[in-house]
Amino acid sequence: MTAQVPAPDGGDGGDAEDTAAQDAAAQEAAARALDRVATREGIAVGVATAAYGLSFGALSVASGLTLWQTAFLSLVMFSGGSQFALIGVLAAGGVASGPSAIAGAALLGTRNGLYGIRTAPIVGRGWLRRIAAAWITIDESTAVALAQPTPRSSRRGFWVTGLIVFAGWNLTTFVGGLIGNTLGDTRAYGLDAAAAAAFVGLLWPRLKRRQALVVAVAAFVVATALTPVLAPGLPVLAAALVAVVVGWFDWAGPRAGAQRGTQPGTLPGTPTRGSGT
Amino acid sequence: MTLWQIVIVASIACVVLKLAGYLVPAAVLTKPAPARISELVTVALLAALIAVQTLGSGHGITLDARVPAVLVAVVLFALRAPFIVVVIAAALVAAGLRALT
Numbered sequence: 001m002t003a004q005v006p007a008p009d010g011g012d013g014g015d016a017e018d019t020a021a022q023d024a025a026a027q028e029a030a031a032r033a034l035d036r037v038a039t040r041e042g043i044a045v046g047v048a049t050a051a052y053g054l055s056f057g058a059l060s061v062a063s064g065l066t067l068w069q070t071a072f073l074s075l076v077m078f079s080g081g082s083q084f085a086l087i088g089v090l091a092a093g094g095v096a097s098g099p100s101a102i103a104g105a106a107l108l109g110t111r112n113g114l115y116g117i118r119t120a121p122i123v124g125r126g127w128l129r130r131i132a133a134a135w136i137t138i139d140e141s142t143a144v145a146l147a148q149p150t151p152r153s154s155r156r157g158f159w160v161t162g163l164i165v166f167a168g169w170n171l172t173t174f175v176g177g178l179i180g181n182t183l184g185d186t187r188a189y190g191l192d193a194a195a196a197a198a199f200v201g202l203l204w205p206r207l208k209r210r211q212a213l214v215v216a217v218a219a220f221v222v223a224t225a226l227t228p229v230l231a232p233g234l235p236v237l238a239a240a241l242v243a244v245v246v247g248w249f250d251w252a253g254p255r256a257g258a259q260r261g262t263q264p265g266t267l268p269g270t271p272t273r274g275s276g277t
Numbered sequence: 278m279t280l281w282q283i284v285i286v287a288s289i290a291c292v293v294l295k296l297a298g299y300l301v302p303a304a305v306l307t308k309p310a311p312a313r314i315s316e317l318v319t320v321a322l323l324a325a326l327i328a329v330q331t332l333g334s335g336h337g338i339t340l341d342a343r344v345p346a347v348l349v350a351v352v353l354f355a356l357r358a359p360f361i362v363v364v365i366a367a368a369l370v371a372a373g374l375r376a377l378t
Contacts, residue, residue, distance in 0.1 A: 048359070048360070066280075072284055073288060079291055079295075081322075082291050084326070088326050090280075091330075092333050092335070095278060095279065095283065102287040104322060106291060106294065107318055108322050109294045110315050110318065111315050111316065112291070112294060112295045114298060114306070116295055117303055118303075120298065120303070130299050134292075134296045134299050188375060188376075189372050190342070190372035192343055193343040193346035194364045196327055196343055196346070196347045197347060197350035198364055199323050199326045199327045199330060200327055200351055201360045201363060202323050203320065203324060206316070206320050212317065215317045215324070219320070219322070219328075220324045223325035232329075236329060239322065239324065240318050240322050243314065243318040244317075247313045247317040250309075250310075
């Protein structure tokens with residue numbers, strides 16, 4: 001009834017050998033059950049993200065990018081926060097704000113690098129596989145991977161989520177771009193307000209800590225105050241300095257002694273599921 | 278810079294950052310500061326982008342139909358409405374107000 005698993009010592013154990021085989025089979029069944037859970041979660045997250053891609057595609061062409069530039073971003077940059085930041089700055093400042101747009105996108109992309117440090121041990125071996133893994137290391141794939149209980153189901157969750165989001169995101173941003181191209185005057189459709197709402201959606205899940213809330217309010221005020229003074233794009237970067245200062249000195253952080261350092265699940269480098277790519 | 282150059286440079290920067298994560302020793306994460314600063318920078322950038330996208334118009338600040346639209350979005354996110362629903366609702370509020378005025 002169970003698969004023949006050779007006993008490691010090849011001995012004549014009799015009952016002991018049967019028990020070992022049954023244990024191995026039971027473990028395999030349990031591991032497969034965990035794989036299924038990871039796969040299900042990955043699919044659910046991937047499908048949710050796809051809807052969000054439609055809005056990015058439409059907003060991207062509304063900001064002045066062509067359909068192919070939009071598709072290039074989704075294919076290569078492949079990080080929703082960075083993509084939204086880039087088109088947000090370009091929409092406000094045009095090509096002249098290019099350096100700020102690049103800096104904003106890259107700053108938002110640094111968190112994917114931090115995710116990579118945590119996902120590197122679970123994605124498997126081989127440099128091609130690791131490059132592919134890095135490419136799809138984003139909020140969603142990292143969140144699903146880190147939520148799984150075993151290394152094997154983590155690996156499954158990472159790859160299923162990453163690949164489904166990659167396929168869905170590229171497909172839906174392209175379709176969104178096609179739709180956006182047919183709209184004409186995008187302000188009449190409220191697409192500028194939709195872009196602002198999209199940023200709210202990306203920020204919302206990150207505001208659970210007091211420190212994050214303080215930084216968000218301060219950054220909002222700084223960016224608003226500097227907009228009439230600085231060139232487009234620069235107010236956003238100035239606001240990022242607020243975060244560096246607050247983070248460096250750990251102002252308004254968790255009270256001293258209470259969970260400093262890195263604990264699984266509470267690590268600041270841990271993404272929030274459903275928070276966008 | 279042309280739009281294409283901006284798109285390509287920014288995309289490559291983001292890919293390089295992702296790859297860097299797979300090369301950096303895991304010990305970096307045992308220090309809380311880098312992880313904390315990275316998460317807070319994400320928060321600050323998103324909050325600043327909300328400000329600019331909601332209030333900015335070229336080189337100044339304008340209060341227009343975007344403000345009520347974003348307030349509606351905040352309420353809907355607080356009520357745990359799905360992302361796409363909130364984004365569409367915000368667009369409808371702004372579009373509706375502009376059609377009326």
